[in-house]
Amino acid sequence: MGRVWIGVRERVEHLRRLAVVFAVPIRLKIVTELYQREMSPKQFHDEFGGGSISRVAKHFERLRETGWLRQMWTEGPGGKRRGGIETIYRATELAFCDRPTWAALPHSIKVAFSWNTFKEIAEQFRGALEASTLQSRPDRRLTGTRLLLDQEGWTRVADAVGQEFAAQFEEQEDARRRVGQTGEELFRAGSMLLAFELPISEGFQFGPMLVAGDEQMIPFPVRVSKIFDDEICMQIMDEANRGDVSIPTFYAKYGKRFDLNKNKIRRRFHKLVEYGWLKVVDQKTGGRRRGATEYFYRATGPQPTTKTGTARGPRCPVP
Numbered sequence: 001m002g003r004v005w006i007g008v009r010e011r012v013e014h015l016r017r018l019a020v021v022f023a024v025p026i027r028l029k030i031v032t033e034l035y036q037r038e039m040s041p042k043q044f045h046d047e048f049g050g051g052s053i054s055r056v057a058k059h060f061e062r063l064r065e066t067g068w069l070r071q072m073w074t075e076g077p078g079g080k081r082r083g084g085i086e087t088i089y090r091a092t093e094l095a096f097c098d099r100p101t102w103a104a105l106p107h108s109i110k111v112a113f114s115w116n117t118f119k120e121i122a123e124q125f126r127g128a129l130e131a132s133t134l135q136s137r138p139d140r141r142l143t144g145t146r147l148l149l150d151q152e153g154w155t156r157v158a159d160a161v162g163q164e165f166a167a168q169f170e171e172q173e174d175a176r177r178r179v180g181q182t183g184e185e186l187f188r189a190g191s192m193l194l195a196f197e198l199p200i201s202e203g204f205q206f207g208p209m210l211v212a213g214d215e216q217m218i219p220f221p222v223r224v225s226k227i228f229d230d231e232i233c234m235q236i237m238d239e240a241n242r243g244d245v246s247i248p249t250f251y252a253k254y255g256k257r258f259d260l261n262k263n264k265i266r267r268r269f270h271k272l273v274e275y276g277w278l279k280v281v282d283q284k285t286g287g288r289r290r291g292a293t294e295y296f297y298r299a300t301g302p303q304p305t306t307k308t309g310t311a312r313g314p315r316c317p318v319p
Contacts (some may be wrong), residue, residue, distance in 0.1 A: 007100035019229035021095040022221035034091035210301030240299040
């Protein structure tokens with residue numbers, strides 16, 4: 001049994017819960033915003049849109065059913081609500097991969113998550129520069145450093161970053177309580193903590209070689225939800241990270257073991273190609289194929305960057 005399959009089977013419930021949030025971009029927005037503050041479907045719709053109020057409310061209800069939102073209190077009827085009742089919700093957690101889930105993901109999916117996260121950070125940073133909010137405070141912090149670490153040192157650094165994020169979320173809760181007493185308004189602040197291994201030398205390559213992906217118009221969360229909702233797709237991705245894989249070779253390895261016929265496997269391969277996770281890299285005919293063509297697939301990575309470092313590829317994502 002594949003290593004990733006074992007890891008994913010242990011994390012399947014968490015992956016499927018993530019798939020619920022990622023399946024529709026507005027759900028990810030709802031969870032992210034409601035982790036910071038309480039809101040009703042109407043309040044969310046008034047600020048962010050999302051079609052009709054009833055459509056937004058259906059997404060709230062789906063997130064409540066799957067444990068992403070919890071009901072806090074109700075308001076009304078009366079006032080601007082007239083005869084209506086407004087239900088206020090709060091997110092129970094942020095939508096991200098915990099450590100065990102991250103460790104179980106195939107390499108190309110980790111690359112896509114990290115690439116997308118980097119691009120989102122860059123866009124937020126650029127927006128702050130253009131709006132001059134980055135320079136507006138004298139106590140603004142922007143620094144970086146390089147370290148030489150062993151494995152234990154890296155573990156401590158990574159743990160310190162995680163603990164700092166946890167402390168900042170606690171500070172956010174304290175700020176919400178303070179403004180209830182002071183009447184001061186909350187403002188948005190960005191905190192970007194990065195810890196990663198630098199390449200040993202130029203041209204150093206870690207992990208499998210990925211084929212460059214094509215530009216995707218499908219939002220990244222939607223793309224990744226198609227994998228998280230199906231552990232068989234995850235195993236196909238693991239095989240495609242290890243080397244070229246075809247439908248017959250995957251069936252020979254996993255078909256009988258997991259009660260999969262070739263049609264079920266074929267549909268999943270086609271879905272992964274449609275959503276930009278796999279790409280055909282070779283085809284063979286003759287021999288045991290009896291005139292049929294066997295297509296070989298490989299996992300994709302982000303499109304290469306230009307010499308100036310500007311990404312030419314799709315928005316791809318971390319946890």
